[in-house]
Amino acid sequence: xxxxxxxxxxxxxxxxxxxxxxxxxxxxxxxxxxxxxxxxxxxxxxxxxxxxxxxxxxxxxxxxxxxxxxxxxxxxxxxxxxxxxxxxxxxxxxxxxxxxxxxxxxxxxxxxxxxxxxxxxxxxxxxxxxxxxxxxxxxxxxxxxxxxxxxxxxxxxxxxxxxxxxxxxxxxx
Numbered sequence: 001x002x003x004x005x006x007x008x009x010x011x012x013x014x015x016x017x018x019x020x021x022x023x024x025x026x027x028x029x030x031x032x033x034x035x036x037x038x039x040x041x042x043x044x045x046x047x048x049x050x051x052x053x054x055x056x057x058x059x060x061x062x063x064x065x066x067x068x069x070x071x072x073x074x075x076x077x078x079x080x081x082x083x084x085x086x087x088x089x090x091x092x093x094x095x096x097x098x099x100x101x102x103x104x105x106x107x108x109x110x111x112x113x114x115x116x117x118x119x120x121x122x123x124x125x126x127x128x129x130x131x132x133x134x135x136x137x138x139x140x141x142x143x144x145x146x147x148x149x150x151x152x153x154x155x156x157x158x159x160x161x162x163x164x165x166x167x168x169x170x171x172x173x
Contacts, residue, residue, distance in 0.1 A: 040046050
């Protein structure tokens with residue numbers, strides 16, 4: 001059933017011509033048939049669309065999905081929608097809220113985001129260098145404090161030794 005040939009239209013045109021119909025309606029039907037035919041000749045996509053619709057019709061017939069079945073499916077769909085109207089209302093509200101948030105996607109601060117991201121990476125790198133320096137400084141201070149402690153302990157031991165020697169010499173004299 002070629003839309004370009006417009007079966008219903010072509011049938012009406014053929015019937016009117018066979019009956020010898022004349023007048024405004026016959027002219028309109030004839031003009032419409034010519035316009036449709038010209039449209040199909042200009043737009044090859046329509047021929048492809050028609051072919052796919054025919055294939056779909058064949059498939060629906062093979063699957064026993066005739067119009068009555070499709071109408072029954074529409075009734076089932078409507079029932080499903082009615083049963084879940086509350087959930088669908090919630091989803092609709094969520095979608096409206098999202099639509100309201102879409103304007104924030106074009107916020108001027110988002111345009112500066114790449115530059116700010118680069119600044120953040122630079123600050124992170126400087127922070128890492130500073131942390132590394134602080135760790136090395138802490139290690140040096142810890143080593144210095146350890147050396148100082150050893151020196152004070154050694155000095156204390158030496159002073160005690162000298163005190164003992166002086167005390168022994170004073171008691172011997």
